[in-house]
Amino acid sequence: MMRFAFLITALFLASLNLRPVITSVSPLLGTIQEALGMSGSSASLLTSLPVLCMGFFAPAAVKLGNRWGIERAIAYCLLLIGLATAARYFVTSEWLMLVTAFLAGIGIAIIGPLLSGFIKGNFANPSAIVGVYSMAMVLGAALGSAFSVPLQNAFNHSWQASVASWSVLAFLALCFWWRPVRKIPKSSESAVAGTLPKSGNSSLKLPLSNKRSWLLTCFFGLMAFIFYSLTAWLAPMVQAMGYGKQTAGMILTLFTAVQMPVSLVIPILVSRFQRRMLWLIGCSVMELIGLILLQLPVTPWLTCIFLGIGAGGLFPMALMLPIDETSNTEEASALSAMTQSGGYIFAALGPFFVGFIHDYAGSFPPALIGMSILVAIMILIQFKIGNKKPKLVQSD
Numbered sequence: 001m002m003r004f005a006f007l008i009t010a011l012f013l014a015s016l017n018l019r020p021v022i023t024s025v026s027p028l029l030g031t032i033q034e035a036l037g038m039s040g041s042s043a044s045l046l047t048s049l050p051v052l053c054m055g056f057f058a059p060a061a062v063k064l065g066n067r068w069g070i071e072r073a074i075a076y077c078l079l080l081i082g083l084a085t086a087a088r089y090f091v092t093s094e095w096l097m098l099v100t101a102f103l104a105g106i107g108i109a110i111i112g113p114l115l116s117g118f119i120k121g122n123f124a125n126p127s128a129i130v131g132v133y134s135m136a137m138v139l140g141a142a143l144g145s146a147f148s149v150p151l152q153n154a155f156n157h158s159w160q161a162s163v164a165s166w167s168v169l170a171f172l173a174l175c176f177w178w179r180p181v182r183k184i185p186k187s188s189e190s191a192v193a194g195t196l197p198k199s200g201n202s203s204l205k206l207p208l209s210n211k212r213s214w215l216l217t218c219f220f221g222l223m224a225f226i227f228y229s230l231t232a233w234l235a236p237m238v239q240a241m242g243y244g245k246q247t248a249g250m251i252l253t254l255f256t257a258v259q260m261p262v263s264l265v266i267p268i269l270v271s272r273f274q275r276r277m278l279w280l281i282g283c284s285v286m287e288l289i290g291l292i293l294l295q296l297p298v299t300p301w302l303t304c305i306f307l308g309i310g311a312g313g314l315f316p317m318a319l320m321l322p323i324d325e326t327s328n329t330e331e332a333s334a335l336s337a338m339t340q341s342g343g344y345i346f347a348a349l350g351p352f353f354v355g356f357i358h359d360y361a362g363s364f365p366p367a368l369i370g371m372s373i374l375v376a377i378m379i380l381i382q383f384k385i386g387n388k389k390p391k392l393v394q395s396d
Helices: 001-015 026-036 040-056 060-068 070-091 094-122 126-154 157-162 169-182 186-191 211-240 247-271 274-291 302-324 331-345 349-363 363-384
Strands: none
Touching: 001 026, 001 094, 001 126, 001 169, 026 040, 026 094, 026 126, 026 157, 040 094, 040 126, 040 331, 060 070, 060 094, 060 331, 070 094, 070 157, 070 169, 094 126, 094 331, 126 157, 126 247, 126 302, 157 169, 211 247, 211 302, 211 331, 211 349, 211 363, 247 302, 247 363, 302 331, 349 363
């Protein structure tokens, strides 16, 4: 029981670090832009650069996991996130701020897939545990966006101190992740559950030749595309409906708040009642209903609940699929790296897609129609994914 509690706490704290470095910047973006003399395009990189890193550097998780073991690699990446975030306290130039976003993005990119392997190797019912992983990520995102301005006020109006203070979460997590690193003898590392061996599977690669892997990657990409588009543009969409900035911000907060309990409960329900295709399609339908309601004269308070349930349910299931469809820790990490790499690269285009169509059409409905079409395509892919859990064969 003590071991289970320790592992759950370590998982929760590591997951909590995967979003604040991104979301803590958004409420202070105008202040940072003015202080550092950043252009609008440069300032947007503070949020989009880590997402791109999550796509491009996710495959490195496989190699680093093979070389160091999962726990050691996660500990090093938490240290990287902590140091990059803490360095923001000393930022006085645009390029240094972008460097911190880049380095933190690399750490986040590598931790994500490795946590899937960690869950696969350490828990008897890994599908249900994914809820802790996803809920902690949503909570971290919410904390980052909600407390950045209050922290700035508390730290004598210093935005540097506010954005740097989130490094505390990384150093707190290190207290749990550094311990197994120090206590695992080199000779027995490969025998510990959740640790990738130093040899034997060192040639393990992304399952790029497996068609089903691409199917799961497409699903992850579409899911994340819609999520980041809504995260970036939901508040402006609400304002375009005639609501004020404060109301739009509160609706965006509710959108995030709804996701927290949903992301925790859905994996447990899927694990308990199975028939995951129904849960996948059900959450997608909720998201589709929300997108349709945004185009109608319906209160956005109701709309964001549908969107929150859809996004909150789809994300943990996207994390759960690589764990369900692989037979061991190494394969789970490799498949997760592939789905997250391709998925996040595609997702980074989401906010740009909505902004481009809005600029061209002069309104949001055409962009919402495009997003609705993508959700319909995602539902078709979910039919192909089905309820079966075939074990993927790794290909060199």
